[in-house]
Amino acid sequence: MDKHSFHVDYPEKHEMKKHIQSIVSAGLTKPKSFIQYLTDMYQQLGFRYLFRDATEILFVVFLALCVFLYGILSLDSSIKTNDIYFFIFTLSPVIYFTVASLFLIIALTKNTFAVEMTCKYHVFQLAAFRMLIFSVLALILNSFLILIVSLLFQSISVLQALLLSCSSLSIFSVLYLYVLQHIKGRYSTYALMASWLLVNFIPALLSQDVYAAFLSHVPSYVYMVVCAVSLALYVNSLKKLIAFREGVL
Amino acid sequence: MLLVEDVTKNFGQFNALKNINLEFCNGVYGLLAPNGAGKTTLIKMLTTLLFPTTGSIRYDGEDIIKMDEKYREIIGYLPQEFGYYKNYSPTSYLLYLAALKGIHPKTAITRVEELLKTVALDHVANKKMKKFSGGMIQRVGIAQAMLNDPKILILDEPTAGLDPKERVRFRNLLTNLARDRIVILSTHIVSDVESIANEIIMIKNQEVLYKDTVSNICRNIQGLVYETEVSYEQTEQFRTTYLTLSEKQENGSMYMRFLTEDTAKPEWKPVHPNLEDVFLYIYQDGVLSDDQTA
Structure with missing residues (x-):
């Protein structure tokens, strides 16, 4: 029998690899990185829609700033340096909490919530972006307030105060996001703020000197480590918030 | 195709739905109960606002929860209580929602103008919604549900607040839309779906009782429905003996269906x-208990 030999034009190995790669990349969409996600969201929505309520936010921030400035200017000049550190640590998350909570609770309780949750970019994805901005905003405002305090009370170390404030804000932000995603209830974040104040004020009331001295004597590198760890946890929690959906209705 | 497979939903100990199996192709489906x-x-499960306790919902074979934003991009949803920002105009609110839906701003502007014409709100496109009537707000809701030209349009009690003329216009709109998409319309108003739904889904005791055409569902009580004339004196007695479906007063006596x-x-x-008639027959326990509590 006459055998016919067919010539099959096989592609080169590198060509096969290239084709396999293109098929896999077309079939499997790569999950976006957190930063990429936020950038895309910003490009699609812009400042206008991400901060639809910018006027109200600015008003609340302005009010909070006035209250803090009034508080700072009313401080007794004989106040101990350690006590100032205590106040910085305890009150640093207040601006963040006020802005983040107030507007998120409004979004969750409005009738617009159901429609906004079925959109490509839903309420919690917007919240994740906004909270990141709010935490930066809170950091800047806290730093500004610390600078004012340092001008009035020159005994405090600005670096120590800033580290204390950053640690406090980052620890609280992580706790805040955890509570938001794991504890059901409209007012769970408010309970967290109340608990934060209680947990800090109770030891201070029992023995103010010891607690304030503890806060001011923790070495700076410890605060730096706390900040770094909390920041990593915070970004991780924000990523989870982007995918958070069930159980909110 | 949208497929609901063995879906059960519990809220704690309370069982809201059990073993729901449904299949949706292009057309209008009336969810009546x-x-x-x-x-x-x-x-809410079809819109991923709630997740099933057990079972799954798939669109073209993919789990809708796993599809995540890919699924949200192809749905349009009008909730029972449609919320809006009072100080927004329909145009600004629709542009805001279009941005959230990932629609390009230029496309959104044209689409919003087009939709506002469709729902006859183009003359108030830039007026603040705080002065709008319930029917006008509902029409904004209908427009927003269609913004992304959805493949699945889910409407929960969409005709609430609409006047008869608006209802007819809305039904015609849905019939047109349903040619190439799935339209799911939830209502307890029978006339909303009777004339336009390809299939009716009736839920009773947390389960799907019927999923069929109107004529097939009506066949279940074929030969059991009558009309008769009853004197006023006999009306009460008649009502207690038979399940009255409707009553009409005419020429000094009562016409009972x-x-x-x-x-x-x-x-x-x-x-x-x-x-x-089918609705009243099936849900007569509910009707009775409603009457008793009234």
Whole structure:
């Protein structure tokens, strides 16, 4: 029998690899990185829609700033340096909490919530972006307030105060996001703020000197480590918030 | 195709829906049941606002929860209580929602203008919504649900607040839209779906009782519906004996439409049952208990 030999034009190995790669990349969409996600969201929505309520936010921030400035200017000049550190640590998350909570609770309780949750970019994805901005905003405002305090009370170390404030804000932000995603209830974040104040004020009331001295004597590198760890946890929690959906209705 | 497979939804100990199996292809589906039967729970699961306790919902073979934003990009949803920002105009609110839906700003502007014309709100496109009537707000809601030209349009009680003319316009719009998409319409108003739905889904005791065409569903009570004339004195007695479906006062007596399995009397005139008759028959316990509590 006459055998016919067919010539099959096989592609080169590198060509096969290239084709396999293109098929896999077309079939499997790569999950976006957190930063990429936020950038895309910003490009699609812009400042206008991400901060639809910018006027109200600015008003609340302005009010909070006035209250803090009034508080700072009313401080007794004989106040101990350690006590100032205590106040910085305890009150640093207040601006963040006020802005983040107030507007998120409004979004969750409005009738617009159901429609906004079925959109490509839903309420919690917007919240994740906004909270990141709010935490930066809170950091800047806290730093500004610390600078004012340092001008009035020159005994405090600005670096120590800033580290204390950053640690406090980052620890609280992580706790805040955890509570938001794991504890059901409209007012769970408010309970967290109340608990934060209680947990800090109770030891201070029992023995103010010891607690304030503890806060001011923790070495700076410890605060730096706390900040770094909390920041990593915070970004991780924000990523989870982007995918958070069930159980909110 | 949208497929609901063995879906059960529990809220703690409370069982809202059990073993729901449904299949949706292009066309209008009327989800018909009294208030509290689980319609909104099912709708919320179809929009991923709630997740099933057990079972799954798939679109073209993919789990809708795993599809995440890919699924949200192809749905349009009008909730039972449509919320809006009072100080926004329909244009600004629709542009805001278009941005959230990932629609390009230039496309959104044209689409919003087009939709506002469709729902006859183009003359108030830039007026603040705080002065709008319920019907106008509902029309904004309908427009927003269609913004992304969705492949699945889910409407929960969409005709609430609409006047008869608007209802007719809305039904015609849905019929047109349903040519190439799935339209799921939840309502307890029978006339909303009777004329336009390809299939009716009825839920009773947390389960799907019927998923069929209007005529097939009506066939279930064929030969059981009658009309007769009753004197005023006999009305109360008649109501307690038979399931009255509707009553009309005319020429000094009452014309009763009713349902019974008893042998027909000569004065009873047999009539073709309609969807409302089936609805009242199926949910008569609910109707009775509603009356008793009233």
